[in-house]
Amino acid sequence: MLGRLLLLVIGLVVIAAVFLVVRFVVDKITRRDTSDRPPPWRDQNVLSLAAQVVALGLIVTVGAWLWSNFRDRTDAIGLELTFGFLDQPSGISIADNPVSSNAGIRDAIQQGVKNTFLIILLGIPLSVLFGTLIGVARLSSNWLLQKLATAYVEFFRNIPPLLVIVFLWGAVFLNFPAGSGRTAEAAWRPFGGWFIFSNNRFAFPSIIGLDNFGLYRLLILASVVTAVGVWVWRTRVFNNTGASPRRVMWSLTTLVVLGLAFFFALGGPFEFSKTTVEDRIWSGGFRMQMPYAAVMLALVIYTASHIAEIVRGSILAVHKGQVEASHALALNGLQRYRFVILPQAFRIAFPPLINHFLNYTKNSSLAVAIGFQETTSIINNLFGNSQPAPQLLLILMLIYLTFSLILSAIGNLINGRLQMKGA
Amino acid sequence: MEIGHHPGIPYHEAPSDLPPDHRLSPGEWVRQNLFNNWYNSLISVVMGLGLAFALVQTLDWALTSDFLIIRRNLALFMVGQFPRDELWRVWASLYLLVGASGFGSGVLFRSEQADAEEKGLPVETHSWSEMLRRFWAIVAISIFFVSFARTLLPYLGLVVGFGLFVVGRELGRRLSPALRTRGLFLSGLAGLASLLVLAGTGGLGALAVGGLLGVWTLSEVRNYAEQHGVGSGQPVPVSRRVWRWHIRYPFKRRVGARLASWVAGVVVGVIAWFVLRTVDLSGFGWDDWGGLHLTLFVTVVGISAGFPVGVLLALGRQSKLQVVKGICVVFIEFSRGVPLISLLLFSSFMLPLLFPITFGIPGPLTRAMIVVTAFSAAYIAEIVRGGLQAVPRGQIEAAQAGGMSVARIQRLIVLPQALRAVIPALVGQFISLLKDTSLLSIIGLLEFLQTSDVANAQTEFLGQGLVAVTYPFVALGYWAFAYTMSKESRRVEERLGVGVR
Numbered sequence: 075m076l077g078r079l080l081l082l083v084i085g086l087v088v089i090a091a092v093f094l095v096v097r098f099v100v101d102k103i104t105r106r107d108t109s110d111r112p113p114p115w116r117d118q119n120v121l122s123l124a125a126q127v128v129a130l131g132l133i134v135t136v137g138a139w140l141w142s143n144f145r146d147r148t149d150a151i152g153l154e155l156t157f158g159f160l161d162q163p164s165g166i167s168i169a170d171n172p173v174s175s176n177a178g179i180r181d182a183i184q185q186g187v188k189n190t191f192l193i194i195l196l197g198i199p200l201s202v203l204f205g206t207l208i209g210v211a212r213l214s215s216n217w218l219l220q221k222l223a224t225a226y227v228e229f230f231r232n233i234p235p236l237l238v239i240v241f242l243w244g245a246v247f248l249n250f251p252a253g254s255g256r257t258a259e260a261a262w263r264p265f266g267g268w269f270i271f272s273n274n275r276f277a278f279p280s281i282i283g284l285d286n287f288g289l290y291r292l293l294i295l296a297s298v299v300t301a302v303g304v305w306v307w308r309t310r311v312f313n314n315t316g317a318s319p320r321r322v323m324w325s326l327t328t329l330v331v332l333g334l335a336f337f338f339a340l341g342g343p344f345e346f347s348k349t350t351v352e353d354r355i356w357s358g359g360f361r362m363q364m365p366y367a368a369v370m371l372a373l374v375i376y377t378a379s380h381i382a383e384i385v386r387g388s389i390l391a392v393h394k395g396q397v398e399a400s401h402a403l404a405l406n407g408l409q410r411y412r413f414v415i416l417p418q419a420f421r422i423a424f425p426p427l428i429n430h431f432l433n434y435t436k437n438s439s440l441a442v443a444i445g446f447q448e449t450t451s452i453i454n455n456l457f458g459n460s461q462p463a464p465q466l467l468l469i470l471m472l473i474y475l476t477f478s479l480i481l482s483a484i485g486n487l488i489n490g491r492l493q494m495k496g497a
Numbered sequence: 498m499e500i501g502h503h504p505g506i507p508y509h510e511a512p513s514d515l516p517p518d519h520r521l522s523p524g525e526w527v528r529q530n531l532f533n534n535w536y537n538s539l540i541s542v543v544m545g546l547g548l549a550f551a552l553v554q555t556l557d558w559a560l561t562s563d564f565l566i567i568r569r570n571l572a573l574f575m576v577g578q579f580p581r582d583e584l585w586r587v588w589a590s591l592y593l594l595v596g597a598s599g600f601g602s603g604v605l606f607r608s609e610q611a612d613a614e615e616k617g618l619p620v621e622t623h624s625w626s627e628m629l630r631r632f633w634a635i636v637a638i639s640i641f642f643v644s645f646a647r648t649l650l651p652y653l654g655l656v657v658g659f660g661l662f663v664v665g666r667e668l669g670r671r672l673s674p675a676l677r678t679r680g681l682f683l684s685g686l687a688g689l690a691s692l693l694v695l696a697g698t699g700g701l702g703a704l705a706v707g708g709l710l711g712v713w714t715l716s717e718v719r720n721y722a723e724q725h726g727v728g729s730g731q732p733v734p735v736s737r738r739v740w741r742w743h744i745r746y747p748f749k750r751r752v753g754a755r756l757a758s759w760v761a762g763v764v765v766g767v768i769a770w771f772v773l774r775t776v777d778l779s780g781f782g783w784d785d786w787g788g789l790h791l792t793l794f795v796t797v798v799g800i801s802a803g804f805p806v807g808v809l810l811a812l813g814r815q816s817k818l819q820v821v822k823g824i825c826v827v828f829i830e831f832s833r834g835v836p837l838i839s840l841l842l843f844s845s846f847m848l849p850l851l852f853p854i855t856f857g858i859p860g861p862l863t864r865a866m867i868v869v870t871a872f873s874a875a876y877i878a879e880i881v882r883g884g885l886q887a888v889p890r891g892q893i894e895a896a897q898a899g900g901m902s903v904a905r906i907q908r909l910i911v912l913p914q915a916l917r918a919v920i921p922a923l924v925g926q927f928i929s930l931l932k933d934t935s936l937l938s939i940i941g942l943l944e945f946l947q948t949s950d951v952a953n954a955q956t957e958f959l960g961q962g963l964v965a966v967t968y969p970f971v972a973l974g975y976w977a978f979a980y981t982m983s984k985e986s987r988r989v990e991e992r993l994g995v996g997v998r
Contacts, residue, residue, distance in 0.1 A: 126819065126821065146853070147851075218540070237972055244968065471843075474836055
């Protein structure tokens with residue numbers, strides 16, 4: 075290190091000398107008048123250039139030193155710095171997933187990314203919904219509701235999210251009846267076994283397609299388009315005549331009527347599928363792993379406490395005149411929130427909310443603590459299988475950076491649409 | 498739901514017709530606040546029933562559960578695997594720390610009071626009941642924790658600890674104004690000494706004490722020079738002092754005094770460092786630490802070591818030098834874009850590979866600390882950047898017009914204003930780092946959350962579902978500190994008037 079620093083100093087001196095000589099020569103050749111130019115040690119341009127060269131030199135020196143240490147150590151333990159290991163079998167079996175433990179590491183990581191995405195996909199809308207409810211409850215005129223919401227916020231904001239996750243998993247979900255192995259019969263099966271709650275899965279019915287299912291899907295798509303058309307039509311009617319639009323009722327009715335009509339016309343294109351458990355194997359229906367539910371719900375509980383504070387602040391920031399005007403128009407409580415307060419509050423709340431979406435994404439990596447196999451968890455397992463750590467760490471960090479970038483890009487896009495134009 | 502009428506909320510549903518000092522009777526209060534319309538009545542009934550059910554369940558659980566696991570493992574929760582024969586060190590260090598922080602807070606409180614008196618602002622009076630109101634959560638939780646002790650000693654220890662805080666603060670408040678700076682240095686030194694009692698001296702501890710002693714010497718010598726030769730002998734605030742020094746005294750004397758103070762500071766610091774390095778008090782290091790103690794320690798170190806780095810990063814990001822700016826931006830955005838877990842995995846798998854091969858690899862806690870410091874520095878940098886942007890442009894222009902150098906403008910004009918404005922956000926960062934230290938359990942460090950799993954893995958308590966007892970216990974520990982800090986940060990925010998001006 076000392077040798078490198080010495081080299082750096084010598085290099086810098088040489089660069090400085092060369093710079094001065096070149097400048098002197100150029101000045102002489104072009105016969106420039108240099109009498110009013112300050113000396114180099116007071117010349118702002120020279121100084122800033124020098125500072126940047128020094129900074130760059132220092133960074134490069136330190137980087138090169140770390141890199142040589144790194145190479146020394148990796149050579150000593152015989153670690154190859156290539157990405158060929160990605161095709162080796164991962165040795166990880168992922169629950170509820172067709173990827174076997176013989177499939178490549180690449181596939182395992184892909185599944186992990188998919189699972190991370192699932193945590194985000196369901197969790198962020200839920201936390202916004204829940205957080206908004208709590209935030210509104212904090213401003214309720216009902217003393218009890220307001221105090222309870224405050225207690226909720228003050229408690230969950232001030233404990234670690236990891237603690238919420240491990241508590242929900244270890245102290246709540248694990249106490250559900252056993253759902254695997256021979257004791258699977260103990261699982262709680264309400265509604266004649268259409269739903270199954272156990273400590274490793276939560277199952278509910280799904281649909282499986284029969285004949286004509288492809289055609290039915292197309293027709294459903296057409297019905298949705300029709301329903302949207304009805305929505306637009308009712309809006310126009312409202313705009314032209316002022317008559318009550320009842321858009322939700324009209325559109326929903328259209329959708330349901332069309333859906334049922336097509337269902338019977340095609341002779342029953344799908345049927346409901348029930349989950350069954352035989353010899354540890356769960357099949358049919360829609361199955362949610364309990365660790366997934368634990369991570370997702372715990373993060374929703376935690377994030378909602380932060381979002382509630384933002385929503386509350388934003389509601390208080392909506393101009394008082396707006397609320398008074400809505401009183402003057404004789405809107406009731408729900409209408410006031412729906413049409414006046416919340417739309418404006420969300421315009422204020424959205425930028426800080428993006429931050430919490432990013433935090434949520436990063437916190438999803440806490441699933442590693444209870445073994446739900448998302449990105450971090452799978453890569454952590456791979457460390458255990460003595461796969462090369464430097465490359466895996468690089469992949470891990472790049473994945474999360476990508477998630478963060480995409481999410482903040484989407485957030486900024488939405489934010490751009492939300493804000494008032496020309497304001 | 499409607500926005501109701503209670504203080505602090507600007508929308509009043511229906512301004513009361515009653516005179517302002519009318520006291521509601523209990524019946525009226527209930528009608529107005531719980532049953533003022535049909536849906537509020539419904540909410541009240543449902544919530545009330547739910548709350549009653551939850552309370553009954555909790556009470557039932559608290560009365561019937563067996564808290565043996567906590568009674569047996571209280572020391573584990575507090576200090577992890579710290580050698581049990583050496584527990585006196587924990588108490589000694591706690592006393593030093595509590596006494597020092599009491600003393601320091603007393604000194605700071607008094608000097609703030611004096612400042613307010615000088616400026617003619619409203620002066621805050623000291624009251625212990627106010628202190629208790631501010632810190633009730635920590636007091637209550639420490640009493641609650643100690644109540645699980647099986648011997649009398651911890652109770653005594655707690656009482657002595659509170660007593661020392663009171664004595665320290667009262668002493669600090671009564672310290673004569675001339676000694677205040679020395680008093681602060683002394684309490685800082687006592688705080689560091691408290692850590693040395695726990696981990697022995699050795700590299701970092703010795704360096705920290707040496708550094709503090711060096712700075713102290715430097716300031717003493719400079720004060721002396723100012724009072725006997727270069728200065729007028731009148732104590733003046735630091736910021737003004739520099740200016741006088743500049744204007745009144747000839748270059749040689751100024752530089753001479755400055756050089757002398759630096760030489761003295763460096764000499765004393767280096768000597769103290771070397772002497773302390775050779776003294777080894779205990780023979781064990783901080784890798785023996787654990788429990789709540791480790792959690793608090795990592796948080797404090799992460800913030801206090803990350804702070805200077807963060808300020809430098811923030812300044813670098815504002816810099817006009819494109820190279821410096823680029824480096825800082827990449828570091829900040831990278832550290833903030835990845836989860837802390839991935840950085841901690843970096844510390845346990847990658848960091849060892851970056852040390853020279855001729856060198857030993859530092860322990861896991863040291864490596865984790867490096868990463869936590871870098872992580873918090875990145876977040877602090879963004880907070881400080883907010884403060885820097887809030888400093889009016891005119892301040893800098895005025896300083897430039899006064900002929901100050903770039904470094905001096907930053908140090909004397911920009912940073913004091915910027916940092917003052919970001920104190921609440923820094924406290925917020927402290928809270929989130931406190932919560933984030935729970936992730937150390939994932940790389941196998943025995944911090945507060947992990948102690949719960951260790952206790953549940955003991956043969957006596959294995960597989961009995963006792964996490965339902967230990968996790969709430971741990972949660973209360975985190976909550977007390979985070980809640981108190983967040984209330985303090987709101988208080989500071991109000992007092993500074995951030996966002997009001």
